Amino acid sequence: MTDTSIYTPPGVWKWDSESGGKFANINRPTAGATHDKELPVGKHPLQLYSLATPNGVKVTILLEELLALGHSGAEYDAWLIRIGDGDQFGSGFVSVNPNSKIPALMDHSTPTPTRVFESGAILLYLAEKFDAFLPKDPAKRTECLSWLFWQMGSAPYLGGGFGHFYAYAPTKIEYCINRFTMEVKRELDVLDQHLSNHQYMAGDEYTIADMAIWPWYGALVLNRVYDAAEFLEAHTYTHVNRWTQEIAKRKAVIRGRMVNRVSGEPEEQLHERHDASDFETKTQV
Numbered sequence: 218m219t220d221t222s223i224y225t226p227p228g229v230w231k232w233d234s235e236s237g238g239k240f241a242n243i244n245r246p247t248a249g250a251t252h253d254k255e256l257p258v259g260k261h262p263l264q265l266y267s268l269a270t271p272n273g274v275k276v277t278i279l280l281e282e283l284l285a286l287g288h289s290g291a292e293y294d295a296w297l298i299r300i301g302d303g304d305q306f307g308s309g310f311v312s313v314n315p316n317s318k319i320p321a322l323m324d325h326s327t328p329t330p331t332r333v334f335e336s337g338a339i340l341l342y343l344a345e346k347f348d349a350f351l352p353k354d355p356a357k358r359t360e361c362l363s364w365l366f367w368q369m370g371s372a373p374y375l376g377g378g379f380g381h382f383y384a385y386a387p388t389k390i391e392y393c394i395n396r397f398t399m400e401v402k403r404e405l406d407v408l409d410q411h412l413s414n415h416q417y418m419a420g421d422e423y424t425i426a427d428m429a430i431w432p433w434y435g436a437l438v439l440n441r442v443y444d445a446a447e448f449l450e451a452h453t454y455t456h457v458n459r460w461t462q463e464i465a466k467r468k469a470v471i472r473g474r475m476v477n478r479v480s481g482e483p484e485e486q487l488h489e490r491h492d493a494s495d496f497e498t499k500t501q502v
């Protein structure tokens with residue numbers, strides 16, 4: 218194994234802002250706003266401040282699914298937060314999410330505006346608000362929430378652990394890649410075994426648990442994140458692949474992936490979304 222023992226931690230850690238690596242320009246060891254910047258507010262009750270990363274896409278998929286079901290109250294304005302430029306550290310954004318991460322939501326339909334941050338909390342808030350995509354049967358609801366929280370706890374090993382060390386770290390460290398590859402393959406196997414005898418994560422109903430998990434683990438097997446499908450032998454997780462393909466075909470999922478997207482095919486990038494017609498008229502093509 219590679220010798221990675223050359224670093225001896227000092228008595229007290231000091232921030233080296235020149236540490237390199239992708240995102241080094243926005244990472245810092247403190248919280249709070251770095252600059253004054255109000256957030257825009259559009260015409261709809263729901264105001265989303267986001268970017269089409271897997272965490273952002275969870276919410277736009279749910280909003281598009283709610284609209285497809287006929288919940289007109291789920292109309293929303295989606296504003297672009299460019300995290301690479303540090304928009305998440307503006308004072309307006311920090312007042313919606315003190316954790317400075319997308320996605321963040323303001324609901325102006327409540328007596329006083331309600332802020333919601335953390336993608337899992339946003340999914341649950343919207344599912345309860347519209348009474349949709351969260352099973353009514355207590356046992357199924359509990360199963361749905363178990364998988365929703367599984368995702369919130371598991372994805373950091375995929376993104377912050379595996380994705381960071383496999384794709385983004387300035388040097389490839391065998392120990393770290395091995396550690397997180399093992400964990401991500403274990404997570405894929407958890408999903409694969411579960412999906413071998415369940416159509417969706419919570420059983421026979423498509424729910425917010427699928428909408429939370431698909432943008433991460435579906436993207437992994439579709440090779441849309443980290444270019445790691447071959448490395449992970451993603452094709453061997455046949456039940457995850459079956460579920461991934463099935464969800465990928467949904468119109469609301471195709472739409473949800475486009476919102477606040479700033480990379481990939483121009484026709485799939487809808488930088489801001491303020492109206493359903495924007496999908497036809499306001500993409501980058």
Ligand SMILES: N[C@@H](CCC(=O)N[C@@H](CS)C(=O)NCC(=O)O)C(=O)O
Pocket residue numbers: 243244270271272273300305317318319320334335336337
């Ligand atoms: N647990 C959070 C994670 C959100 C998150 O990590 N967002 C990333 C993009 S996927 C972000 O905004 N990063 C900006 C930063 O770290 O400064 C959630 O699920 O909402």
